[in-house]
Amino acid sequence: MQTQFVKSLSIAALVTAVFNIQPINAAEKIIKIDGSSTVYPITEAVAEEFQIEKKTKVTVGISGTGGGFKKFCRGETDIQNASRPILKKEMEACKEAGVQFIELPVAYDGLTVVINKNNDFVQSLSVEELKKIWEPAAQGKIKSWKQVNATFPDTPLKLFGAGSDSGTFDYFTEAIVGKAKSSRGDFTASEDDNVLVQGVNSDKGGLGYFGFAYFEENQDKLRAVPIVAKKGAPAVSPSFETVKNGTYQPLSRPIFIYVNATAAAFKPEVKAFIDFYLQNAPTLVKEVKYIPLPANEYAAVTKHWKALKPGTGFDGTPEIGVKIEDLLARIK
Numbered sequence: 001m002q003t004q005f006v007k008s009l010s011i012a013a014l015v016t017a018v019f020n021i022q023p024i025n026a027a028e029k030i031i032k033i034d035g036s037s038t039v040y041p042i043t044e045a046v047a048e049e050f051q052i053e054k055k056t057k058v059t060v061g062i063s064g065t066g067g068g069f070k071k072f073c074r075g076e077t078d079i080q081n082a083s084r085p086i087l088k089k090e091m092e093a094c095k096e097a098g099v100q101f102i103e104l105p106v107a108y109d110g111l112t113v114v115i116n117k118n119n120d121f122v123q124s125l126s127v128e129e130l131k132k133i134w135e136p137a138a139q140g141k142i143k144s145w146k147q148v149n150a151t152f153p154d155t156p157l158k159l160f161g162a163g164s165d166s167g168t169f170d171y172f173t174e175a176i177v178g179k180a181k182s183s184r185g186d187f188t189a190s191e192d193d194n195v196l197v198q199g200v201n202s203d204k205g206g207l208g209y210f211g212f213a214y215f216e217e218n219q220d221k222l223r224a225v226p227i228v229a230k231k232g233a234p235a236v237s238p239s240f241e242t243v244k245n246g247t248y249q250p251l252s253r254p255i256f257i258y259v260n261a262t263a264a265a266f267k268p269e270v271k272a273f274i275d276f277y278l279q280n281a282p283t284l285v286k287e288v289k290y291i292p293l294p295a296n297e298y299a300a301v302t303k304h305w306k307a308l309k310p311g312t313g314f315d316g317t318p319e320i321g322v323k324i325e326d327l328l329a330r331i332k
Contacts, residue, residue: 029269034061035068035081036167037191038211039255041288042107043081046277049284054276056269064191065167066090072258075099078270080258083109083167083211087180088316100261100310103331104274104301105324106281108291110212110238111172111251114197114222116204121145121152124235126228127250130176133157133207139184145205159187160199160208166191167318172209174318175250197221212238213289227251243291250320254327255290261310278302297324304328 033043040062047058063071065082072080073093086094086103094101113130115122122145129148132138145152162169164181169189174180188199193214200206201221215224215238226235229249242248257277263270278301285292293301301324313327 029056029267031056031058031079031267031270031273032077033059033079033081034063034071034077036065036083036255037062037193038065038083038109038166038168038213039081039106039257041213042255042281042285042290043079043257043277045284045288046273046280049280050273050276054269054272056273058273062191064163064165065170066165067191069093072101072260073097073099075260078260078263078267079273082256082258084171084253084318085256085314086258086312086316087170091312091316101312102259102261102264102305102308102310103312104257104259104278104305105254105293105297105327106257106277106301107255107285107293108243109253109255110243110248110291111168111175111209111253112212112215112238113207113209113225113227113251114200114215115225116200116206117221117223118204119206119223121155122225124226124228127176127230130227131178133159134161134173134183135177136182136184139186142184155205158199158203158206159184160196160206161187161189162196162210163189163191168210171253171318172251175320180318212243212291216289240291244294246321252321253318254293254322254324259305261308264308274305278305293324300325300328304331 040060044060047060051058065084068080069090071077073090075097113125133142133148143157144154145157146154170180173183177183190196193210196208196210197218200208215222224238226237228235236242236248238248243252246252259274282292282298309331311331313330
């Protein structure tokens, strides 16, 4: 019996040596996260602190909100960063794969329209003017600033914006054009906000849009454009105050994480990570220059999380001007 056992060990050692099989550490637990580049800085900041404190590995990828949901709805990730709510087709993909999810707003962001620092003629832009620039009918036609507003010079208009897999793209087109994903296609698109910063910075006629935190990081290179929401309304610049109090419209938005409900219930490390996320969000969100939710809204989100209540408060389309407590109350 002992001889047989020794033989088995010898064979196992030989197989390991021949095929260079590394022993698996069954105890190692990995939390997998992917999705939005906008939400990435917040989740990455939380992950760094969590890994130091809890000694659990956390990986955070950037596939864009749309790309991330593809992985999430295949059950490949535990948590999804999202800069807009889950869409109908993504709900269907999750349902088909048997993936239930818990929707958690974690911060506010103000989509920021930016121009080149040397642009001295744009003092503000109306939603109407932005629609004129970005709607599908503008493709190949609106090429100059003068076509946007007759008082502007005949400077070539160079556009930079989020890629079509980005939740920022979906939200911006819904808010400005009136329909998600409805946009001209002749612009430089990227999921990497740094590419957009560099593009606008390198062209006097440049205009782009991305999250407020990226503008804050690059305000020495770019200028944020005050937005006129409707005729007769004042021009409002994005700031911590105007995003939080809702006066920066229609480009203020909540941003989210989605948690795989099975992982939440059966993976203690995932539950511990979300507990840690919500406890530390008010501080870490501010540290990475995003806008924290008010205390009462974080309390409502935490209560919702503790109940492990799956579902979404949206109907599959981005919604402008939604309040967090109203949103959570919709999830039955």
